[in-house]
Amino acid sequence: MELGSVFRALAVVAFLAYPSAYAGASEASTPPHIEVTWAGGATMIITFDDMTILTDPALGAEGFRMGDPNVPDLHRVKFHRRLTPFSGVDLEAVDLVLLSHAHEDHFDQEARASLSRMLPIVLPSADIDAVEAMGFESLDDLKWGETRQFHTGTGEVRITATIAHHSRDPQTAEMLGVGNGYWIEFSQGDWRRTLYWTGDTLPTADVIDSVKSLGKPDIMVPNVGGVGTNGPLGQISMGAADVVAFADEIRPRWLLPIHHSTYAFYREPISELVGKSTGEPYCLVIAEGTTTLYE
Template structure:
């Protein structure tokens, strides 16, 4: 279908670009939905859509469907095998890319931006990415690439809704050399503001527990929604974790005390090592079931 863009203002330093079009069909006026809610839809792996008041962003687009060779990693995080094919176990939920306002990318590894995303996403969409990933996305044809380094921010606007995006550290490993070698990726503090108030989310990106992530609530204010990357990638490899496991997720939750946790980055792909049931068990043991929402791929949850 022909893509239609929103009247979206993207402010970075003194620059402003304005795409055009109309809001998505599942806007804040949907029946039975509070107008100030944040709609979270998990599409598998690190991929979500986050939408409030007609401003809809897509995170870490992995849009290819089920396959034994969904993508290739230069080196398998568990076995160390070179040029390792990684399976996608599940069908990709449908996504109308014409309803998107922008794309947020934590880093440009092959398990966070796939070939189908590079093929199918409109090349004029604003794309926010870790500073090191800008050139790769421009080479893929995207023309409105907005690199952010840690501590930098920009604002998206749609009508009366604005979304402030702050890039925060996402340490990819506890091992210092591996963390360096894997590159400097981002997590993001995302704050939606409109006449009804504000709502803040922390999307961790591919991050292990660190001092910076523990202190984010103190620095940026109350976190309403935590979107942690799980899967314990690399936990059975020689250099250890590359994303959080259940234990680290529970520790982070205790430290920043979000109102709601929606775990992502689990189940979908073959290099994920810890099943989500490990976190479900820890949540039950801690009596924290009301704080956590475990979504199926394609499922949505409205955060008020």
């Protein structure tokens, strides 16, 4: 791998703190930028202009309860202990929750108890009844290909739901429920950046085609971890080889993997992706704990 193509968390903050110039900027103005903080699991805090988005909130500092897709008895609920520190999330600052799907490792018991019932949530159509039954009132279900636009003071955020398949096997994918990936476009004047968050998907042909139709993302955020590889459902989240093959198709500038290391049921270590990224053209960002990036 070429020198500088893999960054650890602290190096990235320094490197990306100075976005490129944009049309209409003055010396006194702050250039537009995206701030992405990974808080473990699939939880991110994404801030642009005056808008803060919280993704797949897993807020339990100790862990959460769910079945284990890596063992034969899928229906036996167990406690999944958090292995990495959790610095918390300022829920008062959150304007929107973005759910890829409502499995407990993506929307845990603590989040279900502590989030305001009036906080806007964008989520897959398949989960709207279940989340509404939890008491949440401001729900907006997004089907694949649908877009929502949000004004952010001086800019805009456009969120488009993309195809996501939790398994390569159609029956297993149907059993696990229909989730979303998201293509997020941030714009301010002539400045524009895009972030593609895969959600829990495998890189099937239709998933790849749906993303390629939207362009080349500046930042790709894949859910990895190799979950289920030896379990009764088979593989239900990407491993390193899947991510590299996917990135080779859609050609992102930056690759920020999440959904790894936080819990023991993420079976594949992130070192696998580091090794398989040797020679790849993207810049791989390996987060250690909570990571903040600017782009």
